[in-house]
Amino acid sequence: MSFLGKKYTLDREENFDGFLKFIGLPEDQIQKHSQFKPTAVLTKEGNKYKSITVNTDGPKESVFESGVPFDEVVPGGFKVKTMYIVDGNTVTQTVENPNGIATFKREYSGNELKVTVTADKWDGTAYRYYKA
Template sequence: MAYLGKVYKFDREENFDGFLKSIGLSEEQVQKYLQYKPSSQLVKEGDKYKYISVSSDGTKETVFESGVETDDVVQGGLPIKTTYTVDGNTVTQVVNSAQGSATFKREYNGDELKVTITSSEWDGVAYRYYKA
């Protein structure tokens, strides 16, 4: 788990706009999210993890225990339930809301982080890439 504590900065994305449109965002909201290019960091604190995302909008910290569902709220005030599962160099986040579910699979490989994004409402796949 050499990736713990490393800061990964956004590098590029593929098909992210397709994912955003599939979850019902307006064109204006899609354009805003396409500008979202955060850095991310995962820290382990005892039995829990802290996922830290830093962008021009500020810092968001999410504390979780692997395999335990938590309540959260996304931008726009939509309540969601999220479960993170840590398995070696892969952290899988499953998000459930009234609108459906989405999965964010974060695969850490040295100084690279690949996030694979899928949704129950979409047949496509999006990717976001980060570098430490």
Template sequence: MSFLGKNYTFVKQENFDGFLRSAGVAEEKIEATAKFAPDQKLVKDGDTYTYITATPEGPSERKFKSGEEFDDVIGSDKTPIKSTYVVDGNTVTQTIVSPAGTATFKREYSGDELVVTITSDKWDGVAKRFYKAA
């Protein structure tokens, strides 16, 4: 798990706007939301993980234990969701259940690269976001 504690910076994305549309993001907010690409880092303390994203408003943290569902919020409107992260080797899969449906964010760490593959039960497409360790 050499990726733990490393900061990953956004590089590029594929089809993320398609995912956002399928999730019900208003068309006038698609461009701004697609540009939102915070740095991210995963740290571990015992059996608890903290997923840290650096946003313009400051860092945001999500504490979780692998495989345990918890209440969370998403988006600028703070939509309530249920979130579950599962850590399996170099892959961290997050499943969120929201009023808009279920989405999966599969984070695959390889060397100094992170690829996030995003799928949804409301969409036939696949989106990807790519990051590099800083």
């Protein structure tokens, strides 16, 4: 798990604006997101992980145990049920809300992080590529 503690910065993305449109983000917010290069860090202490992401809305921190669902408030004030599963160099996050389930699959390799974004009611797929 050499990726733990490394800071990853967004390098490029594919169809992420399509995902943001699907979840109903206003066009001005989509433009704001497209101009920002978020960072992501994952750390571990004992059996708990901490995910820190800095994006257009500022820093967001989630503390979790692999496989244990928890309630979370996401930007916009929406309450969702979130669960992360850590499996080697892959961290899969599912986010469940009244409109469906979104999945964020994070695959760490070398100094890169690839995030694949899907949703059960969306026929698209988005990708975000980060570099350490």
